[in-house]
Amino acid sequence: xxxxxxxxxxxxxxxxxxxxxxxxxxxxxxxxxxxxxxxxxxxxxxxxxxxxxxxxxxxxxxxxxxxxxxxxxxxxxxxxxxxxxxxxxxxxxxxxxxxxxxxxxxxxxxxxxxxxxxxxxxxxxxxxxxxxxxxxxxxxxxxxxxxxxxxxxxxxxxxxxxxxxxxxxxxxxxxxxxxxxxxxxxxxxxxxxxxxxxxxxxxxxxx
Amino acid sequence: xxxxxxxxxxxxxxxxxxxxxxxxxxxxxxxxxxxxxxxxxxxxxxxxxxxxxxxxxxxxxxxxxxxxxxxxxxxxxxxxxxxxxxxxxxxxxxxxxxxxxxxxxxxxxxxxxxxxxxxxxxxxxxxxxxxxxxxxxxxxxxxxxxxxxxxxxxxxxxxxxxxxxxxxxxxxxxxxxxxxxxxxxxxxxxxxxxxxxxxxxxxxxxxxxxxxxxxxxxxxxxxxxxxxxxxxxxxxxxxxxxxxxxxxxxxxxxxxxxxxxxxxxxxxxxxxxxxxxxxxxxxxxxxxxxxxxxxxxxxxxxxxxxxxxxxxxxxxxxxxxxxxxxxxxxxxxxxxxxxxxxxxxxxxxxxxxxxxxxxxxxxxxxxxxxxxxxxxxxxxxxxxxxxxxxxxxxxxxxxxxxxxxxxxxxx
Numbered sequence: 332x333x334x335x336x337x338x339x340x341x342x343x344x345x346x347x348x349x350x351x352x353x354x355x356x357x358x359x360x361x362x363x364x365x366x367x368x369x370x371x372x373x374x375x376x377x378x379x380x381x382x383x384x385x386x387x388x389x390x391x392x393x394x395x396x397x398x399x400x401x402x403x404x405x406x407x408x409x410x411x412x413x414x415x416x417x418x419x420x421x422x423x424x425x426x427x428x429x430x431x432x433x434x435x436x437x438x439x440x441x442x443x444x445x446x447x448x449x450x451x452x453x454x455x456x457x458x459x460x461x462x463x464x465x466x467x468x469x470x471x472x473x474x475x476x477x478x479x480x481x482x483x484x485x486x487x488x489x490x491x492x493x494x495x496x497x498x499x500x501x502x503x504x505x506x507x508x509x510x511x512x513x514x515x516x517x518x519x520x521x522x523x524x525x526x527x528x529x530x531x532x533x534x535x536x537x538x
Numbered sequence: 539x540x541x542x543x544x545x546x547x548x549x550x551x552x553x554x555x556x557x558x559x560x561x562x563x564x565x566x567x568x569x570x571x572x573x574x575x576x577x578x579x580x581x582x583x584x585x586x587x588x589x590x591x592x593x594x595x596x597x598x599x600x601x602x603x604x605x606x607x608x609x610x611x612x613x614x615x616x617x618x619x620x621x622x623x624x625x626x627x628x629x630x631x632x633x634x635x636x637x638x639x640x641x642x643x644x645x646x647x648x649x650x651x652x653x654x655x656x657x658x659x660x661x662x663x664x665x666x667x668x669x670x671x672x673x674x675x676x677x678x679x680x681x682x683x684x685x686x687x688x689x690x691x692x693x694x695x696x697x698x699x700x701x702x703x704x705x706x707x708x709x710x711x712x713x714x715x716x717x718x719x720x721x722x723x724x725x726x727x728x729x730x731x732x733x734x735x736x737x738x739x740x741x742x743x744x745x746x747x748x749x750x751x752x753x754x755x756x757x758x759x760x761x762x763x764x765x766x767x768x769x770x771x772x773x774x775x776x777x778x779x780x781x782x783x784x785x786x787x788x789x790x791x792x793x794x795x796x797x798x799x800x801x802x803x804x805x806x807x808x809x810x811x812x813x814x815x816x817x818x819x820x821x822x823x824x825x826x827x828x829x830x831x832x833x834x835x836x837x838x839x840x841x842x843x844x845x846x847x848x849x850x851x852x853x854x855x856x857x858x859x860x861x862x863x864x865x866x867x868x869x870x871x872x873x874x875x876x877x878x879x880x881x882x883x884x885x886x887x888x889x890x891x892x893x894x895x896x897x898x899x900x901x902x903x904x905x906x907x908x909x910x911x912x913x914x915x916x917x918x919x920x921x922x923x924x925x926x927x928x929x930x931x932x933x934x935x936x937x938x939x940x941x942x943x944x945x946x947x948x949x
Contacts, residue, residue, distance in 0.1 A: 374609070382680045390606060391687035393671055393680075396620055403612055 332416055345503065354421045359532065361426045362417070362474065364410025367462050368433040368514075372445045375400050384461060385454035387445065398465055405469040418473035425474040426532070428524060429466055432459065434495035435485060436513035443513075450488045459487045480527050483520060494520035561824035562843050570851040571804070571811035572766055578700040579603040581626040585633045585707020586888035587772035587815070587836065589624055594845040595703070599855025602626060605695035606688070621670030626699075627692050630667035631888065633708040634742060635750035635799070636720045641666075642757045645692040654719060655681045656730030663729035664688075665721050674729065696761050706796040707772040709742040710780060710788070724780070739780045741792075747799045755807065767810045769803065771796045773819035775834050815844040 333351035334340050340350035352360075380386035381394040392400075405411055410427065417425050437443040449458055459479070466476045485491045498517040500506040508515050548554035549566045559565070574580070581603050582592035596602045605627040608617045621628040632638050643649070656665045661674025662681045667688075675681050712724045715738045726732040742750075758765050771793060779788035797816060804812040819828045819840050826833060828840030836844075 378609075382683050383676070390691075391684050392608075393620075393675055393684070395671075395673060396608070399616060400609065400612060407611075 332413075332420060352417075354417075354423075357423065359424050359426065360417050360421070361428060361528070362410050362413050363428045363430070364413070365405050365408050365427065365429045365466065367429050367431075367466070368437075368446065370404040370408070371401055371458075371462050371465075372433075372449060374404060376449055377445045383454060384457055385452045387448035387452065397461070398468065401462070401465040402469040405466055411469065414470055414474045424532075426477060426528065427466065427470055427474045428477045428528065429462075429479065430514075431479055431490045431494070431516050431520065432462070432484060433489060434513045434516070435489045435492045436495055436511060437489070440511070440513065446488060450486045456487050459484055475531070477524070477528060477531060480523055483523060490516060490520070494523075556821060556823050559823060561818070561821055561827060564818065564821070564847070567818070568814055568847050568851055571808070574600065574701055574766075574768075574852050576855050577601055579698055580701045580703060581695060581699040582703045583625050583629065583632050583638065584703075584705030584770070585631050585772040585774070587707065587774050588631075588703070588705035588770070590836070590841045590844075591703060591705060591770065591815075591848075592625055594841070594848075598845075598849060600852075603695055603699055605691040619672050621667065627695055628667065628670050628688060629692065630670050631707070631722055632704075633722055634711045634720060635706060635747045635754065636711065636742060637666075637722060638704065639750045639754045639757070640720055641692065642696070642754055645689045645696065646757065646761070648686060648689055648693075650682050650685045650689070651717070651719065652678065652682065653714065653717070654685075656725065656728075658729035661729075665725070665730060666719075668723055668728040668730075693761075696758060699758075699762055699765060701766050701768060702758060703768045703770070705770045705772050706747070706800065707774070708776065709747060709792040709795050710776065711740050711742070712737050712780075713740050741781055742795070744795045744798050747795055748802055751799055751803055755803070755810070759809075765809065767803075767807075768813055769800045769810060770813045771800060771816040773816045773828075773836060777834070813848055815848070818844050818847060 332354065334343065343352065344350045375397070376384075376386040379390050379392050379397060379400065381392060381397045383394050384397060406415075414425060414427060433446060437446050449455055463476065463478050470476055479490070483490055483494055494516045495513060496517060498508045498512060498515040498520075500508060500515065543550075547566070556564075576599055579601055580595060582588055582595065584591075592602060603626045604623075606622065608620075608622045614623065617623045621630055624630075629641055632641065654665045655678040656663045656668065657678075658674065662676070662678050663671060663674045664681050664685050666685070671684075675684065711720050711722075713720050715736060720740075721737075724732065725737050755767065758767075773793075775789040776785055776792060779785045781788050781791075783791065793816065800812045803810045818824070819836055828836055828843065830837050
């Protein structure tokens with residue numbers, strides 16, 4: 332697989348060593364992506380809600396439709412496209428490590444309003460479950476979805492703030508993310524995810 | 539000697555107005571009573587045929603008020619299956635004048651009735667719009683919460699409307715005997731259970747329909763003074779009748795009553811216009827040619843012909859989606875044969891048509907026809923050895939477009 336876009340080919344060379352993804356060179360494919368918080372909160376929860384989720388959205392829809400909305404968003408992410416293409420091209424196992432939920436620092440941002448409202452809702456306990464369930468449905472039969480470890484989640488809505496402190500960007504230059512960054516996580520989070528990942532690939536996964 | 543008939547134009551004579559004119563060429567057929575501005579907010583409702591009217595108004599630049607919608611990026615078919623994008627709100631088909639009046643009263647008072655929740659296979663349905671949730675909801679309480687939310691949206695919508703387009707469809711209905719609540723489907727067809735001690739058949743007469751429409755108009759004008767009305771009668775025959783009459787006799791009775799009431803209302807009120815779509819489709823010079831092979835559904839060709847007559851008086855706006863506005867001029871078919879039915883691009887959602895199933899196969903699961911089943915495949919992931927596995931990790935964050943059909947994403 333390769334990209335039509337030069338910038339992405341360059342990015343692939345930087346992260347993987349080649350400007351393309353060699354399907355024969357690996358036994359397992361692991362896709363990291365799917366912006367869970369952006370999709371679930373900003374795009375859907377601000378306008379819609381179900382009785383079960385009790386989100387702040389003004390228009391009540393069935394849980395079935397809430398799921399359809401979120402699944403659709405997940406499938407249309409870059410990660411979703413890549414998983415589709417990999418699944419079409421190889422029978423080798425594919426794993427999805429979803430982007431982490433935003434950290435509680437999001438309260439300091441305008442976008443935090445929705446997340447804050449979700450956290451305060453009486454049904455916030457279902458939020459992380461909902462995101463995970465929809466990720467599973469979105470990629471059923473194509474990829475094993477890794478669940479964000481429960482011990483990294485606060486209030487079922489956020490990633491604990493300790494994991495977003497002192498995060499750095501691993502681009503061509505190592506850049507320290509600003510103190511207010513609520514999207515990127517630090518090395519401790521990465522280590523925790525890798526631990527979880529290897530624990531998962533060690534046992535047969537039931538999709 | 540001159541008589542009042544001497545100076546009448548060709549349209550006033552059957553021979554020159556109909557018999558010698560092709561059904562697609564009816565001239566000087568409809569004269570509007572009042573104009574509709576492109577910024578007038580329009581609400582549409584009614585029986586299945588009303589969906590065609592709503593679709594075409596939208597496509598031709600008219601401002602259809604939408605009180606309940608889904609994000610535009612969602613697949614249109616999914617939205618439609620759940621009652622979105624069909625009418626201005628998710629009330630489903632409103633077949634009778636009484637059903638319209640009931641919706642207006644309920645939305646005004648926020649009335650929800652626990653007995654209007656029907657169950658089937660452990661799922662719960664709003665009996666007043668049973669097709670908008672194809673697989674039902676999880677609990678009766680959830681249905682009531684949804685109905686309350688829906689009624690709020692409907693109330694807000696009617697407070698904002700300038701033109702109300704309503705298509706009268708049926709006179710036959712099923713009602714709850716104790717409360718008189720009218721349902722769009724017979725209990726047991728989509729959900730619920732038919733119990734003759736609880737539910738009964740009603741066939742409204744001309745006085746009933748007239749009084750209901752007058753009351754509905756009054757209520758709407760109280761909510762929105764200055765509101766104007768465009769009425770049509772659905773040319774779609776009854777799928778089945780629960781009366782003792784033959785279905786053809788029952789259809790003629792029903793449509794005649796509805797057509798009469800439209801005439802009475804349009805004659806009586808300056809703010810009520812009647813658009814004769816019924817006449818275009820059922821005219822003898824059409825020789826049933828606007829109907830599909832089941833002699834019931836109206837073909838897209840028929841809908842186009844109807845809408846052309848409408849837009850001759852209410853001109854279409856130049857809009858991006860011109861599929862309806864730029865439909866080729868349609869004339870008589872060479873040789874005069876029946877134009878082959880054309881599957882309508884705007885498939886309509888019609889619960890009443892589900893009754894057809896009872897006339898064919900008693901064992902057919904009616905509900906299965908409107909449910910969307912989802913199947914998720916399973917794949918076994920073999921155990922991988924951590925020591926020997928070569929793992930490729932891809933960060934799917936930047937705007938990448940792989941060599942396959944791709945689309946803009948936000949991943």
